[in-house]
Amino acid sequence: MKIVGTVKEVREQVKEWKKQGLSVGFVPTMGYLHEGHKSLMDAARKGNDKVVVSIFVNPMQFGPTEDLATYPRDLDHDAALCESAGVDLIFHPEAEEMYEKDFCSFVDMTGLTEGLCGKTRPIHFRGVCTVVNKLFNIVTPDHAYFGQKDGQQLAVIKRMVRDLNMDIEIVGCPIVREEDGLAKSSRNTYLSSEERKAALILSKTVALGKELAKTEKDANKVVEAMKKNIETEPLAKIDYVEAVDALSMAPVEKLEGTCMLAMAVYIGKTRLIDNTLINE
Amino acid sequence: MKIVGTVKEVREQVKEWKKQGLSVGFVPTMGYLHEGHKSLMDAARKGNDKVVVSIFVNPMQFGPTEDLATYPRDLDHDAALCESAGVDLIFHPEAEEMYEKDFCSFVDMTGLTEGLCGKTRPIHFRGVCTVVNKLFNIVTPDHAYFGQKDGQQLAVIKRMVRDLNMDIEIVGCPIVREEDGLAKSSRNTYLSSEERKAALILSKTVALGKELAKTEKDANKVVEAMKKNIETEPLAKIDYVEAVDALSMAPVEKLEGTCMLAMAVYIGKTRLIDNTLINE
Numbered sequence: 001m002k003i004v005g006t007v008k009e010v011r012e013q014v015k016e017w018k019k020q021g022l023s024v025g026f027v028p029t030m031g032y033l034h035e036g037h038k039s040l041m042d043a044a045r046k047g048n049d050k051v052v053v054s055i056f057v058n059p060m061q062f063g064p065t066e067d068l069a070t071y072p073r074d075l076d077h078d079a080a081l082c083e084s085a086g087v088d089l090i091f092h093p094e095a096e097e098m099y100e101k102d103f104c105s106f107v108d109m110t111g112l113t114e115g116l117c118g119k120t121r122p123i124h125f126r127g128v129c130t131v132v133n134k135l136f137n138i139v140t141p142d143h144a145y146f147g148q149k150d151g152q153q154l155a156v157i158k159r160m161v162r163d164l165n166m167d168i169e170i171v172g173c174p175i176v177r178e179e180d181g182l183a184k185s186s187r188n189t190y191l192s193s194e195e196r197k198a199a200l201i202l203s204k205t206v207a208l209g210k211e212l213a214k215t216e217k218d219a220n221k222v223v224e225a226m227k228k229n230i231e232t233e234p235l236a237k238i239d240y241v242e243a244v245d246a247l248s249m250a251p252v253e254k255l256e257g258t259c260m261l262a263m264a265v266y267i268g269k270t271r272l273i274d275n276t277l278i279n280e
Numbered sequence: 281m282k283i284v285g286t287v288k289e290v291r292e293q294v295k296e297w298k299k300q301g302l303s304v305g306f307v308p309t310m311g312y313l314h315e316g317h318k319s320l321m322d323a324a325r326k327g328n329d330k331v332v333v334s335i336f337v338n339p340m341q342f343g344p345t346e347d348l349a350t351y352p353r354d355l356d357h358d359a360a361l362c363e364s365a366g367v368d369l370i371f372h373p374e375a376e377e378m379y380e381k382d383f384c385s386f387v388d389m390t391g392l393t394e395g396l397c398g399k400t401r402p403i404h405f406r407g408v409c410t411v412v413n414k415l416f417n418i419v420t421p422d423h424a425y426f427g428q429k430d431g432q433q434l435a436v437i438k439r440m441v442r443d444l445n446m447d448i449e450i451v452g453c454p455i456v457r458e459e460d461g462l463a464k465s466s467r468n469t470y471l472s473s474e475e476r477k478a479a480l481i482l483s484k485t486v487a488l489g490k491e492l493a494k495t496e497k498d499a500n501k502v503v504e505a506m507k508k509n510i511e512t513e514p515l516a517k518i519d520y521v522e523a524v525d526a527l528s529m530a531p532v533e534k535l536e537g538t539c540m541l542a543m544a545v546y547i548g549k550t551r552l553i554d555n556t557l558i559n560e
Binding site: 007011100103104105106107108110111112129133134137138140159160162163164165166167248 | 287291380382383384385386387388389390391392409410413414417418420439440442443444445446447528
């Protein structure tokens with residue numbers, strides 16, 4: 001496994017592989033890798049001849065009051081996990097390699113990015129679209145892997161790839177959970193032991209919503225029941241709970257077709273997200 | 281020479297070429313081709329094994345009061361000119377092929393797009409960046425050719441390619457002029473014979489500016505002299521005359537380093553542009 005820091009090195013390696021007719025799978029990450037990322041690498045490993053992982057905490061997708069400075073980092077641990085997953089190349093650039101001083105281009109989207117996490121994180125998806133677009137152009141993968149845990153991000157990336165005619169297949173992978181149900185997230189490390197217990201309210205409420213949706217098709221009723229459930233947890237503060245169309249991320253009134261029940265909830269100061277697809 | 285209308289057909293053809301190790305040159309156009317476009321095709325023909333031309337009047341780069349509906353079109357003439365220039369493939373899509381009903385992604389830029397033409401055409405460069413980004417992803421050329429006539433566009437495309445790590449070399453080609461000096465443009469067809477004569481004020485003023493800049497380094501003095509010269513033509517109405525840095529498109533006070541003297545001038549209802557580089 002190689003670890004490189006420049007665009008040029010990635011390009012040279014990938015071009016060599018492509019000349020040999022090898023397919024390339026790509027997992028873009030912000031590092032501090034966990035079993036969720038590992039599941040993406042496993043999928044990439046199965047579906048491609050070569051696997052590239054990027055580790056880059058992208059400043060452009062953090063708002064001014066968000067956790068860019070404190071976002072957890074551990075390259076040694078990450079490299080070991082990648083190695084064990086059979087990754088061929090890690091791209092780990094400095095911010096200066098990705099953004100020149102007079103950088104001024106961006107990729108953005110209307111519609112899909114405006115609700116859910118886009119409401120409280122107004123510049124987040126511009127940062128995500130721009131960096132993923134760049135990474136796709138650098139790595140030129142055949143397949144790229146994203147977790148359903150960031151459900152809105154997955155929908156946004158799929159739309160960007162379709163709209164901008166990027167010749168890449170986006171593969172969504174299921175949420176990986178701790179044994180007690182909490183969705184794996186690098187941000188779980190922020191939680192105190194008391195908060196860690198309280199954070200279970202997210203996965204429990206997602207499960208409740210999924211169960212209710214088996215018989216109740218009124219989206220509002222399901223969402224209200226989910227909100228009430230979250231409010232039983234004193235450490236939890238709701239950012240949003242919504243039922244949206246799985247493709248357009250537009251709010252739905254009826255739970256028909258493939259929908260996503262999605263939430264963002266503060267546990268103490270830590271903002272966590274979780275979701276489930278229904279009628280898949 | 282093939283003419284195709286779908287993304288799929290372009291992809292299949294280009295992939296076949298790339299498998300054979302052939303290089304691809306690309307000239308994106310809005311059609312109604314003239315000698316200016318021909319010079320781009322000639323450059324592409326010289327520098328590549330295969331040449332692709334796109335002909336697409338891109339709705340996204342026209343403002344609501346602009347000339348989208350009346351923009352001149354003549355596919356038979358265009359195809360003949362491409363054939364004579366040794367073009368291998370014309371991509372001529374319908375708008376529906378480029379923009380699905382729920383299309384919502386875009387590529388845009390701060391800085392470079394805000395002055396000059398960006399001032400009076402506020403959504404223009406978002407449309408240009410988005411469609412050129414799409415076309416680049418569809419055609420995946422090694423080299424793409426743009427005229428210096430649209431000097432700001434050339435700078436914007438170069439910056440987009442650099443910022444978004446697109447693996448394409450952008451080649452700028454000199455302005456092609458009529459014998460009397462008028463820069464070739466599809467929009468020249470809008471001019472009455474009286475306006476056609478008046479339009480010479482653009483190229484004459486560009487020449488004046490270039491001459492003055494040989495000795496006068498104060499950008500403002502050169503620009504003022506150019507404006508005065510344009511004002512001698514009763515049919516001309518200045519949109520802008522500016523001296524800008526050739527890379528950043530930022531206004532300059534001193535004509536040092538590579539600068540662009542650029543203008544947009546209405547001749548009657550027709551908006552024409554022209555420019556020259558100094559200290560190249």
